Amino acid sequence: MSADAPTAAVAAPESPEDLDVFVKELIDNMQTRFNRLSDQIIGRIDDMGGKIDALEQSINELMDQAGVESTSSESATKSNAK
Numbered sequence: 782m783s784a785d786a787p788t789a790a791v792a793a794p795e796s797p798e799d800l801d802v803f804v805k806e807l808i809d810n811m812q813t814r815f816n817r818l819s820d821q822i823i824g825r826i827d828d829m830g831g832k833i834d835a836l837e838q839s840i841n842e843l844m845d846q847a848g849v850e851s852t853s854s855e856s857a858t859k860s861n862a863k
Contacts, residue, residue, distance in 0.1 A: 844850075
């Protein structure tokens with residue numbers, strides 16, 4: 782057992798450093814992935830918002846063509862879109 786003890790003592794200082802480097806790289810990779818996914822999600826939300834606005838505009842135009850009066854909330858949204 783005493784022969785293993787010096788080997789363990791020599792390996793011990795490297796192990797925490799290696800673990801530290803590994804953990805830092807892992808955290809950096811996770812942060813990069815998180816940022817990329819966050820940017821993708823925000824982009825998709827923005828795209829969806831634009832599509833919803835376009836759909837709302839189309840619905841309002843169709844309602845105007847059909848002669849249907851919009852409700853007060855739709856009118857307020859319509860005036861805000863302009």
